[in-house]
Amino acid sequence: MTAPDNYAVFGHPISHSKSPRIHRLFAEQTAQNLSYVAEDVPADKFKASAEHFFQNGGKGLNCTVPLKELAWQYADCLTERARLGKAVNTLAKQSDGLxxxxxxxxxxxxxxxxxxHHIELHASRILILGAGGATRGILAPILEHRPSQITxxxxxxxxxxxxxxxxxxxxTLSSSDYPSLGHQLFDLIINATSASLSGQLPPLPPGLLAPNGCCYDLAYGNQxxxxxxxxxAQQARKSLDGLGMLVEQAAEAFYLWRGxxxxxxxxxxxxxxxxxxxTPA
Incomplete structure (x- = not known):
């Protein structure tokens, strides 16, 4: 039997990662011969670890916290969405070695x-919480759907x-601190901060969610x-975490790697x- 193609996810910490399970399920579903493992790689070891991986036959890497900006610097060439986001979560070795x-x-x-989840983005009023790499990474694809406003x-x-x-x-974009959000109403509020990972919330004023509005946390957990x-508590029509996003971004990486x-x-x-x-309805 032909040896499997090698893929991995690098991060620190990484033991909690569901990515190996997801990609193994994808491989079984699509009859792809590949291996996908998780490796704990701190930031100061990233470049050497990535070079070793690709020099020894690795085909593709996923990169998570705290490595996405380092992966952006490491890549030889970038997609437009990666260039805009200034962060990379997927590296793929091309036929020319780049x-x-x-x-x-x-x-x-x-x-x-x-x-x-059938949540409409076109002409919607969207609030994104946080101004870090997570926000940069999601903005361009959301803007392609032409929301009326993103704050x-x-x-x-x-x-x-x-x-x-x-x-x-x-x-159309605007910026705000939290107290100045005031009496605005939003159809979708996305939490792109890391606050949920420590059980915290950004200091949000009440009454921001429009009737029938939805909430989405990029973070996820077993609870x-x-x-x-x-x-x-704000009576959102749907209040969701990022597990579905995790699977969907993995599917996009899988497609990039395997076609x-x-x-x-x-x-x-x-x-x-x-x-x-x-599974939410």
């Missing part, structure tokens, strides 16, 4: 929102203003995050079942 950097987070989020809120206003300036050519609970697009909904359903949470 390493392509891509960011599949944004399209993964958009697919989960629009395809899996980026952050504790440090100038960081939000910087992102608004960099993405201004792609759509609902603090932001998911906040959305439920085959796996079905995602059965994988999302399985992972939700394993964590004791029903």
């Amino acid at each position: 390493i392509l950097g891509d960011n599949t987070d944004g399209i993964g989020l958009v697919n989960d929102l629009t395809v899996n 980026i809120a952050n504790r440090t206003l100038d960081k939000a203003e910087t992102i608004v300036h960099e993405f201004a050519d792609l759509g 609902p995050t603090a932001f998911v609970h906040w959305g439920i 085959v697009r796996p079905e995602t909904q059965e994988v999302i359903a399985l992972l939700n079942e394993e964590r004791g949470s029903p």
Whole structure:
């Protein structure tokens, strides 16, 4: 039998990662002969580890916290969405030996929102919490759907203003600190901060969610995050975490590597079942 092609996810920490399971499920589903493992790689070891991986036959890497900006610097060439996001979560060795950097987070989020949960982005009012790399990674694919407005809120206003300036050519964007959000209403509120990982919330004023509005946390866990609970308390039509985004961005990386697009909904359903949470309608 032919030896499998080698793929991996690098991160620090990484033991919690569901990516090996997801890609093995994709490989079984699509009859692809590949190996996918998780490796704990701190930031100061990333470049040497990536070079070793690709020099020893590795075909593709996923990169998660805290390596996405380093992967962006490491890549020989970038997709447009990776260039704009200044972060890379997927590296792929090309036939000419060059390493392509891509960011599949944004399209993964958009697919989960629009395809899996039927949440309309076009002409919607969107609030994104946080002005870090996660926000940069999702903005361009969201803006392709032409929302009426995106507001980026952050504790440090100038960081939000910087992102608004960099993405201004792609759509209508504004910046805000949290207290100044005031009495605005939003159809979709996306938490792109890391607050949920420590059970915290950004300091949000009440009354931001429009009737029939939805909430989405990029973070995920075996239990609902603090932001998911906040959305439920705000009577969101749907208050979701990022497990679906995780699977969808993995599917986009898999397609980049293998040229085959796996079905995602059965994988999302399985992972939700394993964590004791029903697949949201």
